[in-house]
Amino acid sequence: MTDKHLYLAVFADIDPAVxxxxxxxxxxxxxxxxxxxxxxxxxxxxxxxxxxxxxxxxLALGGAIAGFLAGAFLAFxxxxxxxxxxxxxxxxxxxxxxxxxxxxxxxxxxxxTFLGVFLDSRFPTYxxxxxxxxxxxxxxxxxxxxPADMEAKFIQAMETCxxxxxxxxxxxxx
Amino acid sequence: MSQxxxxxxxxxxxxxxxxxxxxxxxxxxxxxxxxxxxxCAMENNxxxxxxSDAAYNRAMYWIRTERFxxxxxxxxxxxxxxxxxCQQCGFAPCEPVCPVFAxxxxxxxxxxxxVYNRCVGTRYCGNNCPYIVRIFNWRDYKRPEPxxxxxNPDVTVRRRGVMEKCTFCVQRIRKAVDKAxxxxxxxxxxxxxxxxxxxxxxxALIFGQxxxxxxxxxxxxxxxxxxxxxxxxGTLPRITYLKxxxxxxxxx
Amino acid sequence: xxxxxxxxxxxxxxxxxxxxxxxxPRPRGEMNSWVMDAMKxxxxxxxxxxxxxxxxxAVCLFYTxxxxxxxxxxxxxxxxPVYWGVFLVNTVFWIGISHAGTFVSALLxxxxxxxxxxxxxxxxxxxxxxxxxxxxxIFMHMGRVxxxxxxxxxxxxxxxxxxxxxxxxxxxxxxxxYLLASTMYLFMPLIPDIAMARDRSTGxxxxxxxxxxxxxxxxxxxxxxxxxxxxxxxxxILPVMFSVHTIVAWDFAAAIRPGWNSTIFGPYFVIGAxxxxxxxxxxxxxxxxxxxxxxxxxxxxxxxNALGTLMLLVSMGWAYFFFNDYMVQWYxxxxxxxxxxxxxxxxxxxxxxxxxxxxxIVIPWATLWSKKIRSTPWALFAVGLGINIGMWFERYIxxxxxxxxxxxxxxxxxxxxxxxxxxxIGTLAFFILLYMTASRLIPLVPVWEVQEGQMxxxxxxxxxxxxxxxxxxx
Numbered sequence: 001m002t003d004k005h006l007y008l009a010v011f012a013d014i015d016p017a018v019x020x021x022x023x024x025x026x027x028x029x030x031x032x033x034x035x036x037x038x039x040x041x042x043x044x045x046x047x048x049x050x051x052x053x054x055x056x057x058x059l060a061l062g063g064a065i066a067g068f069l070a071g072a073f074l075a076f077x078x079x080x081x082x083x084x085x086x087x088x089x090x091x092x093x094x095x096x097x098x099x100x101x102x103x104x105x106x107x108x109x110x111x112x113t114f115l116g117v118f119l120d121s122r123f124p125t126y127x128x129x130x131x132x133x134x135x136x137x138x139x140x141x142x143x144x145x146x147p148a149d150m151e152a153k154f155i156q157a158m159e160t161c162x163x164x165x166x167x168x169x170x171x172x173x174x
Numbered sequence: 175m176s177q178x179x180x181x182x183x184x185x186x187x188x189x190x191x192x193x194x195x196x197x198x199x200x201x202x203x204x205x206x207x208x209x210x211x212x213x214c215a216m217e218n219n220x221x222x223x224x225x226s227d228a229a230y231n232r233a234m235y236w237i238r239t240e241r242f243x244x245x246x247x248x249x250x251x252x253x254x255x256x257x258x259x260c261q262q263c264g265f266a267p268c269e270p271v272c273p274v275f276a277x278x279x280x281x282x283x284x285x286x287x288x289v290y291n292r293c294v295g296t297r298y299c300g301n302n303c304p305y306i307v308r309i310f311n312w313r314d315y316k317r318p319e320p321x322x323x324x325x326n327p328d329v330t331v332r333r334r335g336v337m338e339k340c341t342f343c344v345q346r347i348r349k350a351v352d353k354a355x356x357x358x359x360x361x362x363x364x365x366x367x368x369x370x371x372x373x374x375x376x377x378a379l380i381f382g383q384x385x386x387x388x389x390x391x392x393x394x395x396x397x398x399x400x401x402x403x404x405x406x407x408g409t410l411p412r413i414t415y416l417k418x419x420x421x422x423x424x425x426x
Numbered sequence: 427x428x429x430x431x432x433x434x435x436x437x438x439x440x441x442x443x444x445x446x447x448x449x450x451p452r453p454r455g456e457m458n459s460w461v462m463d464a465m466k467x468x469x470x471x472x473x474x475x476x477x478x479x480x481x482x483x484a485v486c487l488f489y490t491x492x493x494x495x496x497x498x499x500x501x502x503x504x505x506x507p508v509y510w511g512v513f514l515v516n517t518v519f520w521i522g523i524s525h526a527g528t529f530v531s532a533l534l535x536x537x538x539x540x541x542x543x544x545x546x547x548x549x550x551x552x553x554x555x556x557x558x559x560x561x562x563x564i565f566m567h568m569g570r571v572x573x574x575x576x577x578x579x580x581x582x583x584x585x586x587x588x589x590x591x592x593x594x595x596x597x598x599x600x601x602x603x604y605l606l607a608s609t610m611y612l613f614m615p616l617i618p619d620i621a622m623a624r625d626r627s628t629g630x631x632x633x634x635x636x637x638x639x640x641x642x643x644x645x646x647x648x649x650x651x652x653x654x655x656x657x658x659x660x661x662x663i664l665p666v667m668f669s670v671h672t673i674v675a676w677d678f679a680a681a682i683r684p685g686w687n688s689t690i691f692g693p694y695f696v697i698g699a700x701x702x703x704x705x706x707x708x709x710x711x712x713x714x715x716x717x718x719x720x721x722x723x724x725x726x727x728x729x730x731n732a733l734g735t736l737m738l739l740v741s742m743g744w745a746y747f748f749f750n751d752y753m754v755q756w757y758x759x760x761x762x763x764x765x766x767x768x769x770x771x772x773x774x775x776x777x778x779x780x781x782x783x784x785x786x787i788v789i790p791w792a793t794l795w796s797k798k799i800r801s802t803p804w805a806l807f808a809v810g811l812g813i814n815i816g817m818w819f820e821r822y823i824x825x826x827x828x829x830x831x832x833x834x835x836x837x838x839x840x841x842x843x844x845x846x847x848x849x850x851i852g853t854l855a856f857f858i859l860l861y862m863t864a865s866r867l868i869p870l871v872p873v874w875e876v877q878e879g880q881m882x883x884x885x886x887x888x889x890x891x892x893x894x895x896x897x898x899x900x
Binding site for chain 2: 497498499500501504505506507509510567568569570571573574576577586588589591592593594595598677680681682683829832833834835836837839
Binding site for chain 2: 084085086087088089093
């Protein structure tokens with residue numbers, strides 16, 4: 001089993017980075033072993049990458065359902081726990097029920113979307129990571145796995161595509 | 175009520191249901207002496223707010239005597255005296271708006287209850303009462319000695335931040351009902367008299383059970399002079415006012 | 427091409443670049459350093475104002491509120507029949523201001539209005555801080571505020587739950603949902619900018635930003651999750667925003683007081699919120715552009731022009747709803763409503779009614795049609811300030827003044843605010859103080875969104891004209 005190293009190649013713009021991704025594919029690196037880190041969101045289509053999965057919409061839907069059930073509990077179950085007569089309204093009022101259901105459904109939707117981001121991205125995470133601060137200055141970085149014996153070839157390929165720097169990726173505290 | 179099978183989100187009470195306790199106020203007999211105001215204050219531990227707060231409409235009397243007039247003596251035109259107290263509405267607007275259920279409807283006495291220890295003081299009920307009969311404890315008003323000896327032990331002493339209003343002297347109602355139950359009889363007509371009814375020197379206030387057609391109050395409410403305050407709002411008040419029969423009013 | 431044709435074309439392009447932020451891209455590193463600079467550079471004048479505001483907040487807000495709780499609501503100007511006064515006016519006012527942030531960051535995002543990009547965060551901060559003031563004002567008005575937790579639905583051994591028949595309970599649910607949602611919506615696009623700040627800081631700032639950035643790097647996964655969530659939020663928070671102020675309006679419309687029981691209150695209040703809110707955003711942006719370093723690059727007259735157009739449109743919408751409410755009540759002839767309208771216009775505070783109409787309708791309609799006035803920051807500030815004062819008057823008219831006239835004339839009593847005045851000043855000072863603090867701690871301009879927008883804008887020639895082309899990057 002050949003030794004594999006993580007490398008970080010930093011590019012100034014999107015186009016050279018996309019060329020480099022193609023080059024890496026030609027050199028036999030699979031898509032899973034490539035990760036692109038950028039300072040602005042670059043779409044999958046621009047990068048020519050397979051579609052990125054995300055659980056956020058499913059979690060959002062689940063949260064909305066949970067919120068709806070919580071609202072249904074407050075609207076339909078709770079008034080009977082200690083029934084009190086008020087004004088000219090029945091124990092379960094009509095229109096106010098919609099208000100309660102709506103608000104709690106939306107709260108469930110949004111809270112679960114927010115927590116979904118945390119869950120999917122594994123936030124918060126403070127362990128050391130492969131990163132260079134230049135990325136938040138607008139650079140596009142390629143994080144890829146390369147076999148130890150082909151290092152020179154990969155470095156050369158990246159530099160031909162226009163990389164500003166190609167370094168072994170060190171996991172540092174961010 | 176609706177003939178269809180759709181859920182009717184209003185209560186099942188029909189519009190002409192009367193409920194138990196009610197009052198008749200005869201405006202042609204009322205002399206405006208305000209003995210009812212004093213008696214109510216004594217019976218229900220109502221604090222004295224002092225001159226400046228009273229001038230700012232913060233006097234805490236649960237019953238007030240209203241009168242409007244125009245002109246200068248001796249050419250004064252005036253309305254009859256109108257004592258206004260909590261109407262104990264059948265469909266009370268103050269009840270649904272309290273966020274913590276401090277203003278609820280009593281099923282047994284058919285009264286509107288104010289639960290002092292649940293009130294958090296949002297004062298929505300005060301805004302939603304069309305008769306403006308709900309009173310708020312704006313401060314902790316002191317009772318200088320020896321006024322603190324006069325407190326009625328049957329009635330809670332309220333602290334600041336709590337809403338209150340006329341209860342038809344529910345403590346007297348409960349006492350009479352308990353006594354009648356222990357003596358295995360029903361409450362006699364005229365046995366229960368709130369402080370204002372008991373005190374009125376002109377006998378202008380009558381109190382009793384309005385679901386009993388033979389009671390004094392039911393017979394008085396059947397008079398041709400009967401009106402209800404703000405009847406068009408549909409609050410179903412339990413108090414009937416009698417007016418229009420007095421010679422003084424007709425000739426002024 | 428002749429030399430003059432070339433230079434005039436270049437002159438045109440230069441003008442376009444100067445006017446439009448989206449056509450004037452700079453290197454990301456440069457924009458980042460400008461924003462960091464603006465955040466860290468603090469003059470002595472800032473600290474003087476900060477100190478003054480801190481004193482005002484300590485005295486007028488916290489000390490006075492403690493006095494209010496200890497003495498009771500009696501130290502306020504409330505009385506029978508005006509059970510709600512300036513505290514509720516402030517609550518409605520601050521919730522109105524808070525709607526501006528959501529309008530800018532959500533509604534304008536949904537409608538792909540690119541000019542929103544540099545100031546979404548400045549607007550969203552107004553939402554969060556405005557809701558804080560609204561919450562404080564609501565707590566101030568409660569008689570027994572130490573029991574306010576009873577409005578929260580929690581299981582207890584007496585099986586007592588809040589009363590969901592009451593508009594105040596709906597208020598509780600709606601405002602809390604909105605507060606949580608807008609804080610989350612503020613935080614999500616902030617994460618990449620905090621990561622940028624982390625990369626460019628040292629010392630205590632670096633520790634703070636390290637913790638707050640949650641380990642964000644900008645990987646494909648992180649961006650995808652974030653953008654999906656932001657899209658969901660933008661669509662979801664809009665109905666919540668509309669519902670919040672509608673429910674606040676129902677606090678009044680569900681009551682049977684004359685002048686309150688009006689079916690138009692729901693949409694009337696929502697558009698009133700947008701009216702004062704957008705004007706407040708314009709005011710805040712004028713101050714930010716004038717007083718913070720490098721902000722003249724990000725916030726340009728084109729943004730004030732766009733906000734001014736919105737202000738004019740919303741003013742017309744507000745006038746429509748106001749007239750609906752007024753005309754129908756005037757026509758109806760209910761004697762108490764008649765007396766109420768007379769009291770509004772000819773009572774002792776009639777100047778407030780006319781002032782409201784002049785500040786909310788006459789002045790905006792007279793000034794905001796002109797692009798020159800809209801693009802002039804101080805002029806827009808003045809019009810916006812007038813609108814905010816006019817909207818505060820509107821809520822004062824609806825709450826204490828309308829409560830004075832009711833079905834029982836014997837009880838009519840005018841309202842004179844007492845301790846509410848220092849408390850109102852305190853909430854305003856607290857809002858400004860929180861905003862100033864935030865401007866020192868987080869980057870005020872979402873640079874990644876600005877760069878994303880600049881990437882989407884290109885210039886291309888059609889015939890002899892150079893036009894702007896905007897790509898849809900979703």
